[in-house]
Amino acid sequence: MPPVPPASHTPADRTPAPRFPDTASLRARATAALRRCGADLDAAAATGPDGADTVLARTPLTGGTLARLPAATAEQADAAIDDAHRAFHHWRTVPAPRRGALVKRLGELLTAHKDDLADLVTIEAGKIRSEALGEVQEMIDICDFAVGLSRQLYGRTIAGERPGHRLAETWHPLGVVGVISAFNFPVAVWSWNTAIALVCGDTVVWKPSELTPLTALACDALLARAAAADAPPGVHRLLLGARACGERLVDDPRVALVSATGSVRMGREVAPRVAARFGRCLLELGGNNAAVVTPSADLDLAVRGIVFSAAGTAGQRCTTLRRLIVHEDIADRLTERMVHAYGQLPLGDPFDAATLVGPLITTAAHTAMAEALATAQRDGGKLLTGGDRCFAAEAPDAAYVRPAIVRMPEQTEIVRTETFAPVLYVLTYRTLDEAVALHNDVPQGLSSSIFTQDQREAERFLAADGSDCGIANVNIGTSGAEIGGAFGGEKETGGGRESGSDAWRAYMRRATNTVNYSADLPLAQGVNFL
Template sequence: MNITEILTRLGIKETNSGTSTGNNWLETGGKNIVSYSPVNGQAIASVQVADEAAYESVMKKAEEAFVFWRTVPAPKRGEIVRQFGDALRAHKEDLGVLVSYEMGKSLQEGLGEVQEMIDICDFAVGLSRQLYGLTMHSERPNHRMYEQWHPMGIVGIISAFNFPVAVWSWNTALAWVCGNVCVWKPSSKTPLCAVACQHIIAKVLKDNDMPEGISSLLVGNAVGDKINNDKRIPLVSFTGSTRVGRIVSAAVATRFGRSILELGGNNAIIISKDADLEMSIIGAVFGAVGTAGQRCTSTRRLIIHEDIYEEFKNKLVKAYGQLRIGDPLDQHNHVGPLIDTAAVEQYTQAIAKGKKEGAEFVVEGGVLDSEAYTSGCYVKPCIAEVENHYEIVQEETFAPILYLIKYKTLDQAIALQNGVPQGLSSAIMTLNLREAEQFLSVAGSDCGIANVNIGTSGAEIGGAFGGEKETGGGRESGSDAWKAYMRRQTNTINYSNTLPLAQGIQFDL
């Protein structure tokens, strides 16, 4: 596996522009940021960040492109997305390796993330023929009422490092078929994945003689504030921490824009005494250590029935003893690195805080610093027995720290599950139908995602993805999430030769 050759095939050079409208890559006055791989600490390549002039150039091209793109029939827009999906299929192996190498997730997860991009393109192609409105009966004779949906304009997409390509595609594929154009500000921790994606879509747009501003890229931390405060951008989709999400939400709302917020998660699995324990172990371990605990849907808490608590804890400890930590490009390894040393510091601080509050660690954590872990980003997945009210348990730590909590009754378990500020993903492991139905009922999980006999981690693109409370309330990907990218318009047509007023009002002249 030659990383240099892969980068070349994806259009990645030693130094790259981070500003693009389609295939037009702009040299800017911005500084260069170097992307380092958490796998080995090596510099991969550098990317030039956007300056003020570059930002304005991108926005001008996006505005021009929208005027054209909104008039293209939705199925024709779907055809462009279909071709993008095919281009991703051709580049799946290379892009998957880059995702793994730049972000640090396992190669299987990197390839799976690119497959999510392909899947959402397929979904969006079908959606392009299903942007349905409604017809309503008017109370006035010889009148017809209906509603239709129109594109909003420029959609700003601010994505996070942990899914450096998939979350962008969830937003972009839907936004495009809805008639919007997109401006993408990726994480500055994984800019090369974004540059590669822009090269792929730019070729599709060029081959179809489409305006370059349909897809734009802007790298740089300062870009986020510009997008949030730009009245030319009616919709901002932000994926990241709850802390930053509050800032984004306030800025966008102040100018009466809309936002889709996908923020923190503090996800729990309830392990019932009626659970299939072997299946539950698989779901719990992958949920907790997959992507080194850096998914917004990662399992943070296990709420375990007291009758099986010790048995399940022992199985879990045994399973953790079999985990292999190392290079994520080696498919024999289960756990790769954290994204950077700042994330490692947050991990160690969380462990220290947990111990101070009374957490009892049954699997100890720690930073791996031998010659095999030269990047300084590899840590040990750990397990602690805690109480749900501990301050550290109420927070989201983006690292493989798993908390164990004991319960007696299902009502108590659900209360514990719901007893955190976040509300993204949740699950119950049970073969008891009544328990499963109660968990999914109005008195059950308060999360946007609630699963039975699968874990919290991961989601299919066919369902709307998002959560409640401090997770932000946004929805992306499947179901009717497309409505978030459009504006609704109610229409009334009078085909009579009189003008009757609503509610029978008389206004004679």
């Protein structure tokens, strides 16, 4: 695959090379942050040779290795599940507000160690400083939400047909929750699941991405400190490892719910295996998100929303904007402004406050991006800006890449395929019905938006025959969801819902109760028997 040449709008040498931190200084910074959180990296480090029994902690800032950690064995994974299962038998009987007190303590510790966790998120996931701090704030916010929820796990009283009877619905703890998380939100997604699961009376076994083990060590240490006062041992267990660890969670019948965030390919494997043992799945998978821009749109507002959604986190959010569907009358004007805005994005060291675009997680991610751009151009697309790799001399093992914009003649197969990198495809439409059809003609259904000042267009997009996504926005981009709403999507996105609203119900089991307080025994539906 030949490299994608830089577009004429973005000469490769226009940005002076920043000063990058070296791997040794990043290792020292991570070690200090972990120590303040309560985790000892030196004590946790593996001593044997590299292999299947080790997890390499590395940093995308340089591509260098930060630490070698022992991977959990199958026996250790089973023991962790057993610990959580035994702890559940006690934890489910603790009153929910007392369970909420543990999450409150966790939120307080997260607040106290916000900078430490943000350091680790930047070091391991490559996020710019404001986004790393924002991710930790999201953890704090979900703890606040969960604490309030601990006093609001409401059932209901239902009108029944029989005199002297009461019909009710109650909710009870479910069991062990297995959390499998991805690299791009290494701590927030864990907190969405764990804070809610704990107040619901469940215990948690967490298998984080093998790309972000250090952030997981820090979170586990903070939760252990929060739980030390009155929670049973085993209320939370951490499993560092690769595929085999996840498979233990997927296949073990003691794990009542598997909440898995990752690729569609992973979801296709996880879902049938959990279903085969009649367990529950909560899947957060791919997203090929689009925004529609109508002729009435405020283009200043639209450009700001589009650039953050498409280029933020270096295009590595599940909610990243990947398709821009623009009315043909304004397409040239909008793309010109987009190219100009992309040209102003500072690329480089994510610890530098001026940087807005950090590295891709691996050089393999850059290879996938280059292949997608080459395919798009073979399909008739025109690369308007970006796609070139930068700072290869300064950081040869890292992948700093300029976000790309490609004008496409139609929605080809590569446009319908999620590429986890900052590639934005621009398509045009004539009628809003055509735009909605283009929008929905992809296998994924996570996040969507429309930029318009016409209420009819906005309502059409939000209607039952409008966007088919789990998230549909008006005059904001596709990324940056608040924790108060349920997060998730449809189709190949998996159908799961996490975080706010009534997503807590996935972590509990429902019981319908009929209480007869009369001296008679009437049967429902008028049945006579004895």
